[in-house]
Amino acid sequence: MHLLPILPPTPPVEVKISTVIVGDHAFTLQSLKDKQQFSDPEGVAERAGISSSTWPLFGSLWPSGVILAELISIHELDGLRILELGCGLGLASLVAHQRGADITASDYHPIAQDFFAINVMLNHLEPMHFALCDWEKLQPELGLFDLIIGSDLLYEPNHPALLSAFIHRHSKPQVEVIIIDPDRRQQREFTRAMEGLNYIYSMAKASIEQTDRLLFKGKIMTYRRG
Template structure:
């Protein structure tokens, strides 16, 4: 269920039709602001420039599965980077679990919504615009790096593996949630080629209406 949002930052209210929705992660619920319709945000100019589509504006089953997984952790004292944060569902769970959270996305609007949702929940968060094809020199390493449903294009298999290789601390852990996208097998191969152990045995069912999606969460560590 969703309805008109309250406490919307002025810049977002001026540019978006913002709604509030309750996102349930197991026994925990979060109030999440997001645009009412992702389809209304599609821009022919953006797509022509670099095939941008506003996937960030939806709440995807993989983010629910990954958020539930992070709520089981004790993150105090650990840094966490989310790749492709969208509106901030996974980041909300990570912050609730005690992690020191940095959100990142290719879309500045996604970062704005993630910051707003985290701030409304009382959490400080660092937000960074990241282009996986050109990572900044000052990007630090993190104890945990997470991503949900980022393998929907073939080139992303190698790109995501490369980002993990760059951003994950030597003893760090990465969690990548995927619903069975096209690039997932190639991602596993690319990560293994970069020296990661990849465990894909954890599968979490996420009911979406009458459909249950099975979300696989890959755990990666350096050999």
């Protein structure tokens, strides 16, 4: 787990800067210019199992990520140790950090950390923690969390088993898990896996205003234990 203090070099891809309003605060984000960007000259992403077609996905702001950020902007965070999984550009983590929360951002993509560090600095925030997370590996140094959050995480058939096990390993006895999902097919299998680990499931929909503005038709899925 690393504390990100310094603006890294701009990666060899085309990027854009945009402003996203969450609550009453404007956040500046660097993202990829489009979904055609790709750069893996040393094959790091390929060795991690990230194909050229999925490589750019981390670098876009998705509706699920905005829903998560807006939820975190009003969620009670005081005293909680928080982990964001698959943070991508890290909007929800930036929102939590701006509110003074103890949050660690994480992702599997090899250059997500660079983009996240840039976005921390673009928003004039203090350095914060980032962890490169592989759900298949034991990472005891990461520790345990009171609140684990994520958006649009369930891409592959093996993700429900991997993600539920990873969450369980890093959950405190009393924990809340919030996953925003755009109705991907692995959603039900993930919920069954979490229920098998004794988490209690509840579901909500986005507001009508969010649905219309973001064209989001998925679910806000919450799992609690303890």
